[in-house]
Each structure stands twice: as structure tokens, then as C-alpha cells.
Amino acid sequence: MKIVVDLNRCQGYAQCAFLAPRVFELHGEEALLYTPQAPEDQRDRVRRAVAACPVQAILVEEEDRSDVR
Numbered sequence: 001m002k003i004v005v006d007l008n009r010c011q012g013y014a015q016c017a018f019l020a021p022r023v024f025e026l027h028g029e030e031a032l033l034y035t036p037q038a039p040e041d042q043r044d045r046v047r048r049a050v051a052a053c054p055v056q057a058i059l060v061e062e063e064d065r066s067d068v069r
């Protein structure tokens with residue numbers, strides 16, 4: 001799955017890094033690093049991170065399914 005984080009919107013709340021630490025990593029207070037091509041086994045964690053982000057900064061795109069969102 002592809003991930004895009006709107007870094008202008010991200011406020012560094014780190015909910016995503018807490019829920020999916022293999023995909024999102026926070027460096028310092030506001031520098032978010034993430035893996036744009038997340039491994040499939042991280043799908044559920046990424047979904048939780050998307051739901052938990054307080055500013056809806058995380059967008060995901062499923063590649064091998066029709067339920068793109």
C-alpha cells in the first residue's frame with residue numbers, strides 16, 4: 001500500500017508512530033519520516049494510524065484492491 005503524509009498538515013502528534021512504528025517514525029518534535037511503500041503486513045497498523053491521526057494527514061492507497069480510499 002502506498003502512503004502519503006501531508007507534512008504541512010502533520011502536527012507531529014506521533015499517534016501514527018506509536019501505532020505503526022515500522023512505517024512512521026518521528027525525529028525530534030515535528031520531523032516525521034515514513035515509508036511511502038508500506039509492507040502489506042503493516043496494513044492493519046497503517047489503517048489504525050490513519051484513523052488515529054488527529055489532523056487526517058495520512059492518505060493511503062491500496063494497490064491490489066478495489067477499495068481505494
Ligand code: SF4
Nearest residue numbers: 010011013014016053
Ligand atoms: S499522527 Fe498525524 S499529525 Fe501525528 S505525526 Fe502522524 S501524521 Fe503527523
